[in-house]
Amino acid sequence: MAERSSRTRRRTRTRRRGRPRRQRFRIRLNAYDHRILDQSVRRILDSVRRSGATVTAVPLPTKKNKWTVIRSPFIDKDSREQFEMRTHRRVIFVSDPNQETMDALLSLDLPAGVDIEMKS
Numbered sequence: 001m002a003e004r005s006s007r008t009r010r011r012t013r014t015r016r017r018g019r020p021r022r023q024r025f026r027i028r029l030n031a032y033d034h035r036i037l038d039q040s041v042r043r044i045l046d047s048v049r050r051s052g053a054t055v056t057a058v059p060l061p062t063k064k065n066k067w068t069v070i071r072s073p074f075i076d077k078d079s080r081e082q083f084e085m086r087t088h089r090r091v092i093f094v095s096d097p098n099q100e101t102m103d104a105l106l107s108l109d110l111p112a113g114v115d116i117e118m119k120s
Contacts, residue, residue, distance in 0.1 A: 001102040027105075030115040034088040040110045041090050047108060051101040060089035074078050 027044065031037035041057055055089045064086050071079045094101065110116065 017042040021095065022095050025097065025118060026120040027094065028117040028119070029090045029092070030117075031088055031113055032086065035111060036111045036113055037088050037090060040114045041092065042090055043108060043110065044105070046095075047104040048092075048101055049060060050095055051098065051104050053097045053101045055092060055094050057090060057092045060091055062089065063087040 029037055029040060031040070045057060047053055064084060066085075067083045069081050069083065070077060071081050
């Protein structure tokens with residue numbers, strides 16, 4: 001069988017020998033109000049740290065959606081109004097979770113207005 005060229009060669013992840021792959025997952029949080037988002041992140045970090053797992057939090061860039069609307073219903077196109085909606089985002093990485101960590105996360109009561117997405 002002919003060898004593959006460097007372009008078609010598949011890249012494989014190299015792992016250090018003897019070191020098992022760590023189990024981890026991420027939690028993405030979105031909210032329009034940054035205060036309740038920070039409060040939710042603090043609650044999650046406290047509960048995960050109490051359970052013994054390793055946790056890190058990273059703030060992501062804020063998404064800004066802007067709309068421009070004509071103020072008048074009939075005339076005066078020069079008179080416009082601008083609206084903006086900001087979506088604040090955070091991501092939390094949880095490494096080496098155990099059953100106590102999962103129970104703590106499922107029992108958390110977070111405020112309304114915070115969108116939570118968990119992925120492994």
